[in-house]
Amino acid sequence: MAKVYINEKNKKGHINPELYGNFSEHLGRCIYEGLYVGENSEIPNTNGMRNDVVAALKEMKLPVLRWPGGCFADEYHWKDGIGPKENRKKMINTHWGGVTEDNSFGTHEFFELCEQIGCKTYINGNVGSGTVQEMSEWVEYMTFDGVSPMADLRRKNGREKAWKVDYFGVGNENWGCGGNMTPSYYGNLYRRYQTYVRNYDQKHPIFKVCCGPNAGDTYWTENVLKTCFENAPEWMHGFMDGLSLHYYTLPEDDWSHKGSALDFDDAAWYKTLAKAFKLDELIHKHSTIMDKYDPEKKIGLICDEWGTWYDVEPGTNPGFLYQQSTMRDALVAGLSLNIFNKHCDRVKMANIAQLINVLQAVILTEGPKMLRTPTYHVFHMYKYHQDADLVESYIDGVEQIGEDEKFKVPHLQESASVDKDGVVTITLNNLSIDKAEEVEIAFAECNPKYVSAAILTNDMHAYNTFEDPDKVHEEVFTDYKIENGKIIFTMPACSVVMFRVK
Template sequence: MAKLYVNEKNKQGHINPEIYGHFAEHLGRCIYEGIYVGEDSPIPNKNGMRTDVVEALKEMRIPLLRWPGGCFADEYHWMDGIGPKENRKKMINTHWGGVVEDNSFGTHEFFELCEQLGCKTYVNGNVGSGTVREMSEWVEYITFDGVSPMADLRKANGHEKPWKIDYFGVGNENWGCGGNMTPEYYANLYRRYQTYVRHYDNSAPIKKVCGGANVADYFWTEGVLKTCYAAPQPPMAHGFMDGLSLHYYVHPEGWEIKGSATDFDEKVWYKTLWKALYMEELINRHGAIMDQYDPEKEVGMIVDEWGCWFTVEPGTNPGFLYQQNTMRDALVAGLSLNIFNKHCDRVKMACIAQMVNVLQSVILTEGEKMILTPTYHVFHQYRHHQDADLVESCITGNSTLDAGEKEYQVPKLQESVSIDKDGIVTITLNNLSTTDSEEVEVAFTELNPSDVSASIVNQEMHAYNTFEEPENVTEEAFTAYEITEKGLKFTIPACSVVAFRVK
């Protein structure tokens, strides 16, 4: 039997809702067909946004959306995506599939979507092929409530009042698709470009995100921080930035091969989960570098691209990155979100890649049909962690698992625990075993549980939803638990994610 000890009196940090953020790039069928179908579509929509997708995301409590990229951001010129749609420029999406981008989804459409979702906005600017003026004028167009050329242009295009930018990313992956820059060169550009991301409304300042490392490129993190923290001027006492990004994708068979989303064995299962758990080492090591410059943790680590990246589904455009989503993805999501929760002192935002029809999506669409993936159901289970306080927890009697390859050992159980403003404790617990259940006893420090509810996402490891069987994997009520004087007792099934709400 494993024991989960919860000290609900020891709060260890605040879990920003933005940790549960999402990412929508102009890539494949994420924006077009997945989110935006146009006002004249027979698919039910509001101002062009799919009603079914919007409602599902609201139910999942999406807190933040990042747009327009990704690699696409550093080739995106925002003026191409405003004004009458028939006059907008068409271009080739050179990064993703070589298809025509007609710019019918642009700035106005993005903010319309976020308003419908009720979520915060994260706009990614163009450093790789854009100018300081272009970025400055975009911020002015979006946020300035006064008389100026860009504010007047916004009004002429039908939106009298400005919108709010919550986060602004100054470039994306500038070590690679965003310009193949050195860390020092990018950092100096960052210092320059961010200067012109103006706070036109001082009551709602924009939080600026600096482009951080790819996976374990600690040299990049060190180089960027060294340059950006060289004698910062007040009031930018924390190095001209509010956040530093980190990108990490799980490729079970490596970057070149990646591996199938649905056809894998037990060895690949554990290898995938081991690689997902590597996120914790990345946070610790990049965080240690950040601590040298920012010991008070005023700069957030922004993991704004994470998730599984497999070989595309057979017969689909390789540049569209469309993949299925199994219980393996559900466990990767559960593990990753628990890690972010437990490092909420440094991790202030994370965006799974991507929201619809691309990589580890929470939603898949096909024409008028829509299905929720196993990953969606895990995000729905975890939604109560948003804006709660992380509390101390640990598991004893936890065994390790592998499939004959000791290099890829993983713990059987993994958890995180929080308490919200109403005093309700949320426990999210993963069983990584493909075959074996585990008896669990939960012990609280003082809490005597009186009101308990729980849900579970559980199926065999290859299970996924299709448009013919949309509820093969779903979130269901979990009632097989016993309330004890100071906790709970239950058996967590193999290959499952369980969430408890305890009062």
Template sequence: MTKLVINAANKKSKINKEIYGHFSEHLGRCIYEGIYVGEHSAIPNRNGMRTDVVEALKKIKVPVLRWPGGCFADEYHWRDGIGPKEQRKKMINTHWGGVVEDNSFGTHEFFELCEQLGCEAYVNGNLGSGTVQEMSEWVEYITFGGQSPMTEQRAANGHPDPWKLNFFGVGNENWGCGGNMNPDYYANEYRRYQTYVRNYDSASPIFKICCGANVDDYEWTEEVLKTCFHHSEERVHGFMDGLSLHYYVFPEGWDTKGSATEFDEKVWYKTLAKAWRMKELVERHGKIMDRFDPEKKIGMIVDEWGAWYDVEPGTNPGFLYQQNTIRDALVAGITLNIFNKHSDRVKMANLAQMVNVLQSVILTDGADMILTPTYHVFDMYKYHQDAQLLDSYIETEEIGLEDEWRVPNLTESVSQAQDGSLHITITNLSAEDAYDVETALTGYRAETVTGEIVHGEMHEKNTFEEPQRVQVRPFEGARLADGKICFTIPACSVLHLEVKGTAC
């Protein structure tokens, strides 16, 4: 019998809702076809946004959306995407697929999408190929409510009132596609550019995000923080609110990543071991941040994460379109549990990407839409948003087929919602074995327990022919016995239990 211990009296950090954020880049069919079809499309839409996609995303309570990239951000010039659409500049998307970008989805359309979703806006600015003036004027165009050439232009384009800009990233992956910069060079550029990302509305200051490391580049984290804090120890918190981290799970490697749907048990464990590595990355980068920022005022922003496989056969290699299986549900569940457990430092995360790209929550084909296993995990985990992390511990054992790719058999996180209910999320990484779990609660008297689950054979997926094969199903196996919660979690599964009761 596996023991899960929860101390409801020991409330830890708040799990920011933004940890459940998403990312939409001008890449493949994410924006165009996936989210935006235009006002004159036969596909039902509101102001060009697909109604079916928007409604599905609202159900999982998308809290924040990052746009326009990604690598695309550091070649994006915002003025190309405003004004009459027939007059907008057409360009080649050199990063992704070499296709024509007609800029019909720009600033106004992005904020329209955020309004329809009811989510916060996270805009990535162009530091790699743009100017300080360009970035500064974009922020002014978006947020200033007074009189200026930027506000006059915004009004002429149909939006007299400013929008609320919650988060602003000063560049993206500037160690790579954003300019191939060294960390000290980028950090000095960051200091300069962010100076002109002005807070025109003092009541709603913009949360400024600095470009952080790729995977385990701890030197980048160290040097960027050292340069930003140089001569600025007391003032740095005024110009850096977050530091990003990017990490993708490549089952095989960068050149040949492996199939999204055809894999054996060895690759199953290898993939999940790489997902579990997120814990090490968050903790090691976090320790470096602690030296400069012991009060944890600067948030870790994991604004690109997820599984990255070879594209589906017959699709454009630059579109990064891939299927989504039970394996991806486990990658999502493992990663979100890690973020929850480290929510004292991790303040936002953005799954890459929202629709039709990488580990997406939705796939579309013309007017058809399917929800992926990853979508259903986000649907179950939404109860953690803005909840209080509780102290919890689960007994684990290492499993796997090779010493190099061993993983814990179970991962978990537990939170308490504002209505007092407890939410337990557990992943079973085993390809074959179920586990009996007995949960001991302290500081809380459980009165009812209900559950829901995503599980199945490791290769199961939703297709346009079988869109409901993988879905959230009721879990009837949890019971209360002598104040304890007992259940059996099946192999290849992500489980959510809701416990209602009273504090004691």
């Protein structure tokens, strides 16, 4: 029997709601068809935004959305996406599929979407092919309420009141698609560009995100921070609030052949989960470097691109990155979110890639049809961690499992939090393909009086289709008992379980 110990009195940090954020890029069918169908579509919409998608994201409690990229951000010129839609500039999306981008979804539409969902906004600025003036004017257009050329232009385009920009990324992947820069070169550009990301609303300063490393590139982290700190004035809030980290989970190491989303064996299952666990190691490594420059942890690590990346589904545009989502992806999501929770002292936001129809999407659409993926259900189950306090937890009696000694994973993995009402939320993953586990949850002081639980489980290859959209879905879990203040149950193989206890 595995024993889960929860010390609900030992609070380890605060879990920002933004750890459960998402990412939407002008890529494939994420924006167009997925989120935005236009005001004249036969698909039910409000100001062009799909009603079914907005409702699902509100139910999932989406806290923050990143836009417009991704690689697209560093070729995006925001003035192309404002004003009358018939006059907006058309362009080729050179990064993703070579399709025409008509800019009908731009700044106004993004804020409209976020207002409908009720989530915070994360804008990614263009450093790769944009100018300081362009970025400065975009911030002025969005956030300045006074009299100015950009604020007046916003009013001319139909928006009187300024919007609130919660997060602003100064460039994206500038080590790669965002300009192929060296860390010292980008570090100097960051210092320059962020200067002109003005806080016009002093009550709600913009959280500025510096482009951080790709996966394990500690050289980038070290040298970007070294450049940014060199001869800098006393470090203060507003110069740099976050440093990004991008990490994708690939079953294979070859980017030209990443592996199938649906056709995989037991070895690929465990290898994928083991690679997802690498997030923990990466966060440790980059946090250690950040601690040298920022020992008080004022700068958040922002994991704003993460998730599984497979070969595209056969017959789809290879530039659209469309893939299905199975129970394997659900377990990747569950263990990753637990890792973020446990690093909440340094990780302040995370954005899975991507929201709809791209990579590890939470939602898939096909014309008027919409389905929730297994990954969606994990986010829905984990939403109770948002804005709660991480508490001490560990599991005793967990074996390492897997087909290959190099890719072993723990049988069970967990995190726990307590909210402002004193309710303890525990999320557990059983990573085994075929072995259930007897589990006992014990608390430091809590004597469970009120318990509710949910479960997501199925065959490891199971996924939802438009013909069977609820094959994998969250269910109420009641197969547990309470004895001597402990919760005892059998956790099925290949499952995610969530308990709420008070």
